[in-house]
Amino acid sequence: MTDHQQQNDIEALAKLLAKLPGLGPRSARRAVLHLLKKKESLMLPLATALSETAERVGPCAICGNLDSLSPCRICSDARRDKTIICVVEDVSDLWALERAGAFRGQYHVLGGTLSALEGIGPDNLNIRGLIDRVDGGGIREVILATNATVDGQTTAHYLMDKLGRFDLTVSQLAHGVPVGGELDYLDEGTLLAALKSRRPF
Amino acid sequence: MTDHQQQNDIEALAKLLAKLPGLGPRSARRAVLHLLKKKESLMLPLATALSETAERVGPCAICGNLDSLSPCRICSDARRDKTIICVVEDVSDLWALERAGAFRGQYHVLGGTLSALEGIGPDNLNIRGLIDRVDGGGIREVILATNATVDGQTTAHYLMDKLGRFDLTVSQLAHGVPVGGELDYLDEGTLLAALKSRRPF
Incomplete structure (x- = not known):
């Protein structure tokens, strides 16, 4: 036994x-x-x-956010700006942005990034849904808020390419020194980006 | 909303x-x-x-182990030595000893340690159950395997006192250098104990 x-x-x-x-x-x-x-x-x-x-709880049919309703409460919130879409890799990124409380537009959750190594192509991500939304009209800006990793940036470039034919602004998050961050602990790429994008004091 | x-x-x-x-x-x-x-x-x-x-799953009526049966499968295992009881603070300690596979007797789970700071007295622990088991007869050894912390050792001393009137051996786990441990990283108390209990090579 x-x-x-x-x-x-x-x-x-x-x-x-x-x-x-x-x-x-x-x-x-x-x-x-x-x-x-x-x-x-x-x-x-x-x-x-x-x-x-x-x-x-399941994915929202419009943006891919996880919610007990579909369309989710962000998509159906009348007070949010319908003309701007923030594209994120994952629902956790959406949550992080919502916690920051700085964005009052719509989201689009890709469900990952393009990855040649892991065999993830455009069809494995919720990219067609994004193009359809933009194609439907009424969008004036798309913010590509994928992670600042190689795969995240590859995905952003791919989306930039796809979105080029539409009449809208495509933007991305600023690189720079994290608030509260110490220069000594930052990688060279971040420091370079922060220097390049320096602003008048 | x-x-x-x-x-x-x-x-x-x-x-x-x-x-x-x-x-x-x-x-x-x-x-x-x-x-x-x-x-x-x-x-x-x-x-x-x-x-x-x-x-x-609930506590065993005899030893306090967590099991879907009561008495638990350790208490009712005929192949285990009924004459020796190993007293532990918590079920996790019982699990650790069972994983080591070195003990084939019975257990008794106290459910904590005496603690003046946290107001835990003898009545808050499963001590009466232990005395009753020993009082019932047929026990030749009780191993006090409480942790080597102040509270654990206080509890062991209290139990030693309570068990003194019975005709049985009361023992405790050996102190010493952990197997694979480096002397450099050990505290002085452990080194002192290991020296004091040194054995012929």
Whole structure:
């Protein structure tokens, strides 16, 4: 009886938890213990939240944001600017921009970047949806807010190319010194970009 | 409509996940995204595993181990030595000893340590259960495997005192250099203990 059912229950749960980013096998076991000690206040609410959120939340048909409604609440918010679309790689980037609270337009979530290495081409991303939105008219600016990585910038260049035939402004996020950042810790590329884009004081 | 229901779903889930040890607010949000991308293969199985494990698994009436049976499979395993009890603070310590595979007796889980600071006295721990088990007879050795912390050692001394009136051996884990450990990185207490308990080569 070395193949304990109890071990199976607990270990199966630990194995599932270990698949979450940020949790390894050891911290997943710690998490299981923590959960078993807080069944009513944490474990069962978490089970319910997981199944309910899985059932309710899905991608918005317009922008790809995750929401329990489609179109999502950003797309259907009348107070947001419909003429400007900010293109991001992932929903996490959309969340980051929303947390910053500095953007009041629409979004478009690509669902990744072009990657020759991983075999991700334009058809694997939500690019056709973006072109269709722009083609539908009424858009005056597209901000390409892909990450400042090689793949992110490759994707931005590809989109720039695709969007060139439309009568609109295509922009990208500024490079520079992060607010609160120390020059000593920045890479040369960032410093170069920050110098090149220097502004009058 | 700033109080989005969608934000509530996703953020409520993130808040619950952030209560797990090892996950902060940021990694909890990353985990939610990861889960939403793997609904069928991870999110729903995790929800099921959580509710099933919560329902099935509870503390063993004899030793306090977590199991879907009570008495647990260690207590009811006929091949394990019934005459020796290893006392641990927490189920995680029991798991660690079981992973090491070096102990084939019974366990007793205290559920913590005595702590004057946190107001945890003998009645808050599963100490009466241990005394009852020893009082029941048939035990020849109790190993006090509480942690080598101040609270752990205080608890061990308290238990030593309580167990003194029984006719049995009370032992504790050896202190010394961890296997694979480098002397340079060890604290003086450990080095002193390792020297004091030195053995012929």
